[in-house]
Amino acid sequence: xxxxxxxxxxxxxxxxxxxxxxxxxxxxxxxxxxxxxxxxxxxxxxxxxxxxxxxxxxxxxxxxxxxxxxxxxxxxxxxxxxxxxxxxxxxxxxxxxxxxxxxxxxxxxxxxxxxxxxxxxxxxxxxxxxxxxxxxxxxxxxxxxxxxxxxxxxxxxxxxxxxxxxxxxxxxxxxxxxxxxxxxxxxxxxxxxxxxxxxxxxxxxxxxxxxxxxxxxxxxxxxxxxxxxxxxxxxxxxxxxxxxxxxxxxxxxxxxxxxxxxxxxxxxxxxxxxxxxxxxxxxxxxxxxxxxxxxxxxxxxxxxxxxxxxxxxxxxxxxxxxxxxxxxxxxxxxxxxxxxxxxxxxxxxxxxxxxxxxxxxxxxxxxxxxxxxxxxxxxxxxxxxxxxxxxxxxxxxxxxxxxxxxxxxxxxxxxxxxxxxxxxxxxxxxxxxxxxxxxxxxxxxxxxxxxxxxxxxxxxxxxxxxxxxxxxxxxxxxxxxxxxxxxxxxxxxxxxxxxxxxxxxxxxxxxxxxxxxxx
Amino acid sequence: xxxxxxxxxxxxxxxxxxxxxxxxxxxxxxxxxxxxxxxxxxxxxxxxxxxxxxxxxxxxxxxxxxxxxxxxxxxxxxxxxxxxxxxxxxxxxxxxxxxxxxxxxxxxxxxxxxxxxxxxxxxxxxxxxxxxxxxxxxxxxxxxxxxxxxxxxxxxxxxxxxxxxxxxxxxxxxxxxxxxxxxxxxxxxxxxxxxxxxxxxxxxxxxxxxxxxxxxxxxxxxxxxxxxxxxxxxxxxxxxx
Numbered sequence: 001x002x003x004x005x006x007x008x009x010x011x012x013x014x015x016x017x018x019x020x021x022x023x024x025x026x027x028x029x030x031x032x033x034x035x036x037x038x039x040x041x042x043x044x045x046x047x048x049x050x051x052x053x054x055x056x057x058x059x060x061x062x063x064x065x066x067x068x069x070x071x072x073x074x075x076x077x078x079x080x081x082x083x084x085x086x087x088x089x090x091x092x093x094x095x096x097x098x099x100x101x102x103x104x105x106x107x108x109x110x111x112x113x114x115x116x117x118x119x120x121x122x123x124x125x126x127x128x129x130x131x132x133x134x135x136x137x138x139x140x141x142x143x144x145x146x147x148x149x150x151x152x153x154x155x156x157x158x159x160x161x162x163x164x165x166x167x168x169x170x171x172x173x174x175x176x177x178x179x180x181x182x183x184x185x186x187x188x189x190x191x192x193x194x195x196x197x198x199x200x201x202x203x204x205x206x207x208x209x210x211x212x213x214x215x216x217x218x219x220x221x222x223x224x225x226x227x228x229x230x231x232x233x234x235x236x237x238x239x240x241x242x243x244x245x246x247x248x249x250x251x252x253x254x255x256x257x258x259x260x261x262x263x264x265x266x267x268x269x270x271x272x273x274x275x276x277x278x279x280x281x282x283x284x285x286x287x288x289x290x291x292x293x294x295x296x297x298x299x300x301x302x303x304x305x306x307x308x309x310x311x312x313x314x315x316x317x318x319x320x321x322x323x324x325x326x327x328x329x330x331x332x333x334x335x336x337x338x339x340x341x342x343x344x345x346x347x348x349x350x351x352x353x354x355x356x357x358x359x360x361x362x363x364x365x366x367x368x369x370x371x372x373x374x375x376x377x378x379x380x381x382x383x384x385x386x387x388x389x390x391x392x393x394x395x396x397x398x399x400x401x402x403x404x405x406x407x408x409x410x411x412x413x414x415x416x417x418x419x420x421x422x423x424x425x426x427x428x429x430x431x432x433x434x435x436x437x438x439x440x441x442x443x444x445x446x447x448x449x450x451x452x453x454x455x456x457x458x459x460x461x462x463x464x465x466x467x468x469x470x471x472x473x474x475x476x477x478x479x480x481x482x483x484x485x486x487x488x489x490x491x492x493x494x495x496x497x498x499x500x501x502x503x504x505x506x507x508x509x510x511x512x513x514x515x516x517x518x519x
Numbered sequence: 520x521x522x523x524x525x526x527x528x529x530x531x532x533x534x535x536x537x538x539x540x541x542x543x544x545x546x547x548x549x550x551x552x553x554x555x556x557x558x559x560x561x562x563x564x565x566x567x568x569x570x571x572x573x574x575x576x577x578x579x580x581x582x583x584x585x586x587x588x589x590x591x592x593x594x595x596x597x598x599x600x601x602x603x604x605x606x607x608x609x610x611x612x613x614x615x616x617x618x619x620x621x622x623x624x625x626x627x628x629x630x631x632x633x634x635x636x637x638x639x640x641x642x643x644x645x646x647x648x649x650x651x652x653x654x655x656x657x658x659x660x661x662x663x664x665x666x667x668x669x670x671x672x673x674x675x676x677x678x679x680x681x682x683x684x685x686x687x688x689x690x691x692x693x694x695x696x697x698x699x700x701x702x703x704x705x706x707x708x709x710x711x712x713x714x715x716x717x718x719x720x721x722x723x724x725x726x727x728x729x730x731x732x733x734x735x736x737x738x739x740x741x742x743x744x745x746x747x748x749x750x751x752x753x754x755x756x757x758x759x760x
Contacts, residue, residue, distance in 0.1 A: 401532040401585050427536060430760060433590065434535035434542075441541075441588025 006035055018478030026111045033060035039282035039290070048275045053252040056279060057109075057245050057380060063283050064291040065107035067313075068230055071304040072239040073117035076102055077125070083298035092126040092135070096142050103150065106299070108231075110483075112152040115230040116182060118238075120159040120166040127166060135169050143173045147181040153465035153483035154231040160187035161216045163197045171200050175207040178458065180466040180481060184211035185229040187219070188443060195436060202435040205452060206428070209459035209466050213450040215411075215443045222415040232465045233378055233417035233449050240309025240367045242416065244283040247315030247377040248276045250322035250349065251386050254329075261330050265352055273356040280312045280372060281362060288364045311368030313416050314357050315377030318386040319346055320393050337392035337406045347409050350390060354413040373416030391420050404442055411448040422452040429454065525578060525605040528562040528570050528597060532585040536760065538625045538648060538684065540590025543582050545609075550598040552629045553664040554652060556689060556734070558726035562597040575608045582619065591623030591645070600632035603639060610643035625684055629663070630670035637676055646684030647677050648718075653695045654704040662695065671707075678712045685716035685758075690737040690745050692722075701745050705752030716756040719745050 001009070013019065013027045038061040041049070048054040059067060077095055080088035084102065089095040099117070106113035127135060146155060159167040167186075174184060186201045187193075193216070201211055212229065219227050219235055226238040236242055257268040287293050294300050294307045323336040323346045334342040354374050362372050379388030387393045390410045397403050400422065407420045428435055435452065442450045453459070459466045471479050528548040537544045548570035550563045557563060562570075582592060592613060599606055610624040623645040630649040637647070651670060653659040659667035677683035686708060690696050708715055721737025742759050749757055 399532070401588065404588070405584070431535040431540070433540040434533075437541035437590050438533070438588050441585075444587045 001034060003035075006031060009034075020478070020480065022111075029111075030060055033062050033064075036062040038062075039286040041282055042275075042278060045275045045278045045282075048272065049279060051252070053249050053256065053272060054276045054279050055247050055249060055380075056283065057247065059109055059244060059283070062291070063244060063287040065109075065293055065297075066241050066243045066287065066310065067109040067245050068114050068234055068236055068241040069106055069108055069299065069305060070115045070228055070230055070236055070238045070241045071102070071106055071117075071299055072226075073099065073102070073122045073304075075239070076302075076304055077122060079302070081298075081302055083302060089126065092123065092130050092138055095123060095126045096138060100142070100145055100149070103146075107297075108154075110152050110154050110231075112150040112155055114154050114156055114234075115228055115238075116146065116155060116157050118158045118187075118228055119170065120162075120164040123166050124164070132165065132169075135165060136172070139166070139169050140173055140177070143170075143177055143179065143182075147177075147179040151181060151481045153180040153183055153467065153481060155181050156183040156185065156228075156230045156232070158185045158187060158228045158230075159211075160197070161189035161193045163194055167197070168200065171204045171211075174204050174210050178208050178468075180459070180468060180471075180483070183232060183465055186211045186213050187216040188213050188439065189216040190440065190443060192216075198436045198439060199432055202432040202439070205435075206432065206454050209453055213439050213443070215446075215448045215450075218412065218443075218446070218448050229417065229449070233419040233451075234313070234375070235415065235417045235448070236311075236373070237309040237367050239305055240311075241305065242373065243287050243310055243312045243364065244280060245313040245315055245375065245377070246276055246280045246283065247317055247375075248272055248353075249318045249386060250316055251318035251325065254322045254325045261326060264326065265348070269349075269352060270356055273353060274360070276314060277357070277360045277362065277372065280314060284312050284362065284364050307364060308366045311365035311371070311373050311416075312362060313375040314353075314372035315375040315389075316350070316353055317377045317379065317383070317389050319349060319376075319390045319410075320387040321385070322349065335396075337396065337398050337403065343406050346390070346406075350410050350413050368415070374414050375416040376410065376414045376418035378419045388419070390414075390418060397423075400438070404438075404445065404447070408442065408445045408447045412446050414448065417449060419449050419451055420447075422450075423455050424452050426454065426456050522575055523602070523604040523608055524572050524574060525602055525609065526566075526570050527573050527578070528559070528567065530578075530581060533588065534593070537593040537595060537627060538591065539623070541588055542625070543585055543589055543592045543622075545578065545592065545594045545599075547594060547597040547599050547602050547605075549601050550596055550629065551601060551631055551665065552598065554629075555662055555731045556652070556691060556722055556727055557731075558723065559597070560726070560728050565601075575605065575612050578609060579612050579616065579619070582613070582622075586619055586622065589622055591625060593625045593627055593648075595627035596629075598629050598631065599626045600628055600636050600640075603632070603636050607639060607643060610640070614643050628673070629665075630673040631665060632673060633669070634672065634676040637673065637680065637682060641680055641682050644682060646682050647673075648684050648687055649674050649677065650687045650689065651704070652689055653700070654707060655695075655700055658695060658700075674708075675711055678715065683712070683715065685718050685756075687718045687720055688745065689720050689722055690741050692735045692737055692741045694722075694734060696737075696741060696745055698748065701748045702752070705749045705754060708749070709752045709754055713753055714756065715754065716758070717749055717754055718758045718760060719749070720760045 010031055013024055077089055080086050086098055089098040103113045108114045214229050223237050228238050229235045253272045257264050299305045320336040323342050327334055327342050336342045336346050357372050357374050361370050376389030411418050439450050458468050465483050526548040528546040531544050534542050534544045548562055548567050549565040613619045626647045628647050628649055652662045656667050719742050721742045724732055746757050
């Protein structure tokens with residue numbers, strides 16, 4: 001944008017009555033970055049970016065901090081911090097204060113930390129001898145602080161796979177406080193996580209939409225024990241993270257393809273995968289070589305993150321539309337989620353992208369073995385007419401079993417996260433064990449991430465983060481959480497509040513459900 | 520002798536209202552009751568153009584796909600015990616399958632079967648959920664066109680052999696929930712087994728036939744009133760729908 005446009009844009013932000021001071025400042029920083037030129041790209045990559053076939057998530061043209069940073073908080077509380085001039089905490093009060101101070105210094109794309117630690121593990125050294133009541137009161141203050149100091153639903157904590165008092169207290173606080181911050185993930189290991197803990201998690205989802213459930217053994221196989229799910233559905237290495245996230249719009253790739261199915265897989269798709277990789281590489285090089293984050297950050301100096309544990313995320317989205325268009329062009333009937341032929345084509349598509357990404361070297365990505373992490377990207381507020389990641393389109397989801405069966409085979413490919421939001425109706429609350437069965441089954445069948453929502457509660461899961469319906473309604477007037485405004489845009493464009501609600505049941509025997517589309 | 524065939528009205532892969540956890544439900548065709556409140560009236564006739572004939576193997580294969588997501592299998596109806604030979608073979612096949620053996624096997628029944636049927640099923644059936652429409656013989660006859668005594672005998676016998684999963688009481692306000700009747704029902708159930716699980720279900724018009732459309736639906740308050748009476752009688756394992 002030229003200087004006049006920039007000035008007009010800056011003026012708009014400065015005068016915007018719906019933004020808080022912090023929100024204005026964050027946007028102004030983004031505009032300053034917009035004034036810089038993009039890292040060098042080929043004409044073809046530039047064009048793909050301009051036409052939004054390849055999308056850089058509006059991260060800005062001059063990345064100066066990694067998109068997602070996962071400091072090793074266990075190490076931090078063990079060693080203290082020279083930068084923060086803090087000794088290692090000696091008790092729970094000191095640990096919680098230490099962490100809050102540390103969080104305020106963690107960079108990310110949102111301006112707020114996207115990861116605040118696996119708190120059950122980080123706090124484990126400090127909770128012995130602390131009564132249940134004290135633990136509850138102290139964690140409650142932490143929870144209030146997180147939501148008020150870092151009002152952003154991408155802030156994320158993890159717990160599990162083992163049970164702990166901290167985890168139980170967090171679940172209780174989640175149910176009681178009804179906050180959208182933090183986003184939560186429970187790590188579930190079929191051999192280690194007790195049913196009773198998963199059940200407590202399910203009851204918490206019924207109350208407030210948290211937590212997500214992830215497949216711990218699958219994550220460990222991909223990342224090692226030191227991983228966490230952060231922001232929404234981004235599984236990355238602790239002590240590392242992701243430099244950037246660039247995503248490829250598979251629908252747009254198909255729209256630009258002329259020719260048969262084989263030339264799509266043999267030529268068009270590989271071309272766009274490479275253009276996406278080119279954009280990623282340019283951004284990674286800028287961050288590491290030009291902005292030199294890893295030379296300057298105190299988190300690096302103190303060993304809380306290390307370049308060797310970073311990679312970059314290669315995202316895809318619009319699989320559903322891509323598959324349906326390819327089926328139509330191929331003269332075949334059937335749509336994704338409703339036809340085994342379409343589903344087979346979808347698996348071929350994601351496998352092909354995975355194979356291409358697996359052979360494309362990427363600099364400064366040792367965390368991923370010198371390759372990008374593949375990611376099924378869950379959408380942003382501006383997406384119109386294109387479905388998030390590898391999801392089945394909103395409103396066209398089949399029955400729950402068919403839904404799970406369709407999406408599960410994709411999950412193993414997406415080491416850095418994949419998501420399918422299952423919308424349940426109220427009858428599910430009467431039998432939480434049924435949801436435990438479904439979660440356990442989904443993990444057994446190779447799903448990496450399991451998220452479900454109760455259709456009737458106050459929360460709606462947007463792309464992966466939560467927003468309160470009442471805040472969504474008020475977003476035009478401004479809200480305390482920056483994520484609410486993204487959510488308002490996403491709702492207007494993607495109608496995620498109209499997800500087909502799962503009736504896990506039918507007391508009656510209606511063989512046909514008017515909400516099912518296709519068959 | 521060939522394997523028995525089942526006449527199946529429908530199946531659903533996932534249900535959270537037909538027993539504990541997530542369950543595969545088989546609705547068998549044909550019922551010997553004719554309940555006014557029936558929410559699956561199309562399954563009452565012993566034959567139906569919409570029903571299909573299946574072998575045990577076919578049904579087991581159908582269960583195999585969703586099995587990883589399930590706690591178990593519930594056979595409902597219609598009246599499941601009208602096809603007892605098929606039921607026994609189905610449950611036996613599930614129990615001996617290395618992948619499916621962990622699934623619990625339940626029957627959702629009107630309770631009309633004789634004790635011998637339950638004895639036949641007991642080795643392969645984890646439990647039965649028995650509907651008790653009304654303790655009062657005359658009113659039971661009116662509501663179901665069947666006698667209540669076999670139902671009570673089933674409840675007693677299943678409790679005695681450790682196969683009574685729960686008793687289900689349907690609440691139709693003004694029809695079968697007057698306090699003296701509920702008190703007598705509570706006392707009778709408690710007499711059979713004070714540790715018995717009882718589920719109280721409010722009547723819903725959805726799916727029911729014209730004869731029941733004039734009845735009011737059972738509200739939460741109606742259901743809770745019945746629960747309070749059951750609790751006062753000493754029953755403690757109470758649930759509502």
